[in-house]
Amino acid sequence: MIFIFGYHPINKTIGPVEEKECPNCHNTKHWLLEKSTYYISLFFLPLIPTKTDYFQYCPVCRFKELLTRSEFERREALAQLNNEALRSNMSEEEYQQKLKNINR
Numbered sequence: 001m002i003f004i005f006g007y008h009p010i011n012k013t014i015g016p017v018e019e020k021e022c023p024n025c026h027n028t029k030h031w032l033l034e035k036s037t038y039y040i041s042l043f044f045l046p047l048i049p050t051k052t053d054y055f056q057y058c059p060v061c062r063f064k065e066l067l068t069r070s071e072f073e074r075r076e077a078l079a080q081l082n083n084e085a086l087r088s089n090m091s092e093e094e095y096q097q098k099l100k101n102i103n104r
């Protein structure tokens with residue numbers, strides 16, 4: 001019997017965070033918050049999570065900036081709110097109110 005093991009990341013984009021200039025391509029855009037969890041897989045099924053990398057990246061050239069877990073957690077609520085705002089018809093007022101709750 002042959003077992004096929006693998007080791008690969010599963011990436012999850014949380015949402016857009018703050019707007020900043022990219023040091024690589026010099027575009028000023030809202031960077032995207034992402035986490036990458038590495039799994040040991042068996043027959044291509046991810047089984048055991050090993051490590052997680054946290055980062056934000058430029059949406060134009062995908063230049064990455066690594067974040068610590070606490071930096072990631074501080075940005076996570078903002079990224080989720082921005083994602084929600086993009087997908088729904090949230091009013092500016094509602095957005096500002098929710099933003100206040102995050103920054104509290």
Ligand SMILES: [Zn+2]
Nearest residue numbers: 022025058061
């Ligand atoms: Zn860039």
